[in-house]
Amino acid sequence: MAYLDHAATTPMLPEALDAYVATAREVGNASSLHGAGRAARRRVEESRERIAAVLGARPSEVIFTGGGTESDNLAIKGVYWARRPEGRTKVLAGAVEHHAVLDAVHWLGEHEGAEVVSLPVDHEGRVRPEVLAEALDDTVALVSVMWANNEVGTVQPIAELAALAAARGVPLHTDAVQAVGQVPVDYAASGVAALTVTGHKLGGPLGVGALVLGRDVACTPLLHGGGQERDVRSGTLDVPGIVSFAVAVEHAVKHQEQHAQRLAALRDELIERVRAVVPDAVLNGAPTDRPGARLPGNAHFGFPGCEGDALLLLLDAQDIAVSTGSACSAGVAQPSHVLLEMGADPLAARTSLRFTLGHTSTRADLDALITALPPAVDRARRAGMSR
Amino acid sequence: MINEWGGQAGRLSGVRVLAAMSGGVDSAVAAARAVAAGHDVTGVHLALSKNAATHRTGARGCCTKEDAHDARRSADVLGIPFYVWDMAERFHEDVVEDFVAEYAAGRTPNPCLRCNEKIKFAAVLDRALALGFDAVVTGHHARLGADGLLRRSVDLAKDQSYVLAVLNSEQLGHSMFPLGDSTKEQVRAEAHARGLAVADKPDSHDICFIADGDTQGFLRKHLGSEPGDIVDAGTGEVLGKHDGAFAYTVGQRKGLALGRPAPDGRPRYVLSITPVTNTVTVGPAEALEVSQVDGTRTVWIAGEPPVGPIECEVQLRAHGRPAPAVVELDGSAMSARLRRPERGIAAGQAVVAYRPDPAGDIVLGSATITTAS
Ligand SMILES: Cc1ncc(COP(=O)(O)O)c(C=O)c1O
Numbered sequence: 001m002a003y004l005d006h007a008a009t010t011p012m013l014p015e016a017l018d019a020y021v022a023t024a025r026e027v028g029n030a031s032s033l034h035g036a037g038r039a040a041r042r043r044v045e046e047s048r049e050r051i052a053a054v055l056g057a058r059p060s061e062v063i064f065t066g067g068g069t070e071s072d073n074l075a076i077k078g079v080y081w082a083r084r085p086e087g088r089t090k091v092l093a094g095a096v097e098h099h100a101v102l103d104a105v106h107w108l109g110e111h112e113g114a115e116v117v118s119l120p121v122d123h124e125g126r127v128r129p130e131v132l133a134e135a136l137d138d139t140v141a142l143v144s145v146m147w148a149n150n151e152v153g154t155v156q157p158i159a160e161l162a163a164l165a166a167a168r169g170v171p172l173h174t175d176a177v178q179a180v181g182q183v184p185v186d187y188a189a190s191g192v193a194a195l196t197v198t199g200h201k202l203g204g205p206l207g208v209g210a211l212v213l214g215r216d217v218a219c220t221p222l223l224h225g226g227g228q229e230r231d232v233r234s235g236t237l238d239v240p241g242i243v244s245f246a247v248a249v250e251h252a253v254k255h256q257e258q259h260a261q262r263l264a265a266l267r268d269e270l271i272e273r274v275r276a277v278v279p280d281a282v283l284n285g286a287p288t289d290r291p292g293a294r295l296p297g298n299a300h301f302g303f304p305g306c307e308g309d310a311l312l313l314l315l316d317a318q319d320i321a322v323s324t325g326s327a328c329s330a331g332v333a334q335p336s337h338v339l340l341e342m343g344a345d346p347l348a349a350r351t352s353l354r355f356t357l358g359h360t361s362t363r364a365d366l367d368a369l370i371t372a373l374p375p376a377v378d379r380a381r382r383a384g385m386s387r
Numbered sequence: 388m389i390n391e392w393g394g395q396a397g398r399l400s401g402v403r404v405l406a407a408m409s410g411g412v413d414s415a416v417a418a419a420r421a422v423a424a425g426h427d428v429t430g431v432h433l434a435l436s437k438n439a440a441t442h443r444t445g446a447r448g449c450c451t452k453e454d455a456h457d458a459r460r461s462a463d464v465l466g467i468p469f470y471v472w473d474m475a476e477r478f479h480e481d482v483v484e485d486f487v488a489e490y491a492a493g494r495t496p497n498p499c500l501r502c503n504e505k506i507k508f509a510a511v512l513d514r515a516l517a518l519g520f521d522a523v524v525t526g527h528h529a530r531l532g533a534d535g536l537l538r539r540s541v542d543l544a545k546d547q548s549y550v551l552a553v554l555n556s557e558q559l560g561h562s563m564f565p566l567g568d569s570t571k572e573q574v575r576a577e578a579h580a581r582g583l584a585v586a587d588k589p590d591s592h593d594i595c596f597i598a599d600g601d602t603q604g605f606l607r608k609h610l611g612s613e614p615g616d617i618v619d620a621g622t623g624e625v626l627g628k629h630d631g632a633f634a635y636t637v638g639q640r641k642g643l644a645l646g647r648p649a650p651d652g653r654p655r656y657v658l659s660i661t662p663v664t665n666t667v668t669v670g671p672a673e674a675l676e677v678s679q680v681d682g683t684r685t686v687w688i689a690g691e692p693p694v695g696p697i698e699c700e701v702q703l704r705a706h707g708r709p710a711p712a713v714v715e716l717d718g719s720a721m722s723a724r725l726r727r728p729e730r731g732i733a734a735g736q737a738v739v740a741y742r743p744d745p746a747g748d749i750v751l752g753s754a755t756i757t758t759a760s
Contacts, residue, residue, distance in 0.1 A: 312470075313470055
């Protein structure tokens with residue numbers, strides 16, 4: 001199999017898997033008072049420290065959650081609810097956010113009296129700082145702008161945006177799910193108030209993540225119970241998941257630079273070879289040669305006249321895993337809101353296919369893709385664009 | 388392996404087939420049989436509703452998320468790739484809007500037939516062929532042998548040859564109906580044996596896009612209500628009022644709010660609908676009897692269209708019983724002289740001609756009914 005969908009999920013790193021298995025053999029609820037409990041608690045706290053250390057945060061700022069979706073929901077709903085009593089009812093969110101952010105924000109708009117403001121993006125998918133500056137006022141509860149986009153890989157000017165928000169006393173949350181391990185991410189240096197990270201996009205396990213949340217950022221809990229995580233999040237801690245997650249985060253961040261270099265080289269080769277076999281393929285998103293503008297593992301193309309869905313089916317039949325990058329409801333592809341917001345017309349948006357590389361990617365994956373792609377494109381073109 | 392049900396496409400082994408999987412037991416077993424026959428099968432669920440309901444409403448509905456889930460689970464069990472194809476827009480234009488327009492014109496459409504003609508064996512088949520598939524396999528209860536002839540299912544109560552009779556030879560040449568030799572009971576038993584969770588799922592019935600089964604309400608919502616007269620065919624007397632002639636079907640007896648009983652005390656039935664005057668004409672049962680049915684848009688699938696009249700049987704509505712008739716073609720027109728009168732024949736339904744055969748009645752051809760007298 002040629003797995004070119006690392007942005008959906010990436011294989012576990014061997015050391016993270018080992019850590020998971022070893023910890024899962026041990027008994028212990030981190031809230032228990034006996035020896036087994038203390039041992040579990042120690043593993044959790046060590047993990048918290050390891051994560052904090054590599055992400056530029058203090059251990060007390062790391063709140064473990066059940067993954068990216070939960071972290072995004074906690075940051076958005078929690079901070080909104082905490083600040084609403086001060087008359088701050090506006091929620092600003094980037095137009096190309098992941099659904100874990102967008103749907104949470106819209107839910108607040110529909111059910112909790114929030115005034116939702118979408119921050120438009122440029123044709124590369126970036127929120128320009130002046131757009132945020134214009135939208136900020138004293139009624140804003142929070143801003144959420146992702147560090148890097150999961151579909152087209154565009155990296156946002158997060159530090160600049162966070163500084164603008166902070167100057168107006170507004171906390172900025174960033175979904176850094178796709179960014180950690182691919183680009184440098186430092187919580188403190190970035191100036192953001194809250195940062196989402198998840199395990200399964202960087203070689204850790206599924207279903208575990210964290211919200212890095214400043215001590216001074218008020219946040220109303222979503223999950224009530226034992227109050228395990230700073231009283232902001234309850235639930236018996238997933239000790240093996242957390243230990244394994246910490247191993248993966250540490251590894252991903254420590255090796256980020258060389259990893260990014262390797263991926264970027266492979267990705268650039270992929271783009272070049274795709275263009276060689278399908279000359280009219282259109283690369284979407286930020287250019288690859290502007291430093292820091294685009295995730296190193298992301299290549300996102302439009303194939304004019306082809307349905308992304310059809311290409312996916314044809315490549316899948318050759319055991320090549322790719323994504324149309326679009327959200328699914330009942331598995332039905334909708335034209336990607338990300339591309340639409342970037343100015344693509346709905347028809348063009350449906351021609352897109354995302355290739356994302358990760359730590360297990362090799363040139364052989366590219367070879368397989370480049371062999372299978374031209375006939376798939378021919379076929380898909382003949383099938384045309386269905387209504 | 389050459390199989391009996393594969394139609395012309397099935398004469399080859401290991402062909403690439405696309406299994407249309409509704410989430411029901413029939414299409415799951417059909418896909419399973421295609422896999423067992425050695426074909427390279429890919430499952431596809433057609434999303435037909437623009438806003439798929441999350442939960443099934445009663446036993447109905449071919450368009451819910453739950454059905455997509457069930458179809459996916461069946462595909463998992465069979466170990467075949469599975470995708471959802473969004474056909475909602477086409478379905479809406481070609482089936483739902485056509486359904487409403489037909490009623491508005493005073494006719495009684497059959498949306499399953501239209502869906503087969505325009506969606507499953509047109510849009511889906513075309514896309515499948517373009518993507519390199521050789522055939523579409525569905526869970527319809529009908530037989531399609533290597534001779535290319537379409538026959539009734541062995542399970543006469545479940546037979547769906549009527550709604551497939553609109554397909555031309557080209558479409559049938561790329562179709563496979565693996566269930567025609569089995570009864571519904573056998574299909575369910577096989578689903579059990581194969582570990583398919585949909586084995587006991589209730590049959591879908593009625594019209595998939597009218598989840599609550601209230602066709603009149605659906606039509607009223609789309610066409611508005613337009614009060615008009617219910618008129619006696621014999622006397623011309625106004626017997627009552629209706630909310631819109633479109634909501635009635637020839638032969639209908641229920642739902643006629645007639646102010647008073649007929650002089651003869653016998654029940655009255657809808658005889659005809661006249662959209663221009665918004666009139667529903669009613670009369671006694673025997674006035675429903677017709678012995679001449681004319682149709683248009685003829686499709687002849689069993690060989691060359693006949694020259695001159697032929698003796699055969701016709702079926703005039705889904706689940707209707709076959710009636711002996713003399714059928715004659717004239718270009719795209721078909722006329723059927725019935726050997727004995729039939730009641731409640733509505734324009735818009737299909738007249739399907741069959742040749743009785745011990746190995747399963749053979750579909751000769753079909754046409755859309757324009758008039759019956
Ligand atoms: C940008 C982004 N945010 C959030 C998520 C959701 O994270 P999780 O799968 O851990 O819930 C994803 C991945 O699906 C993502 O790409």
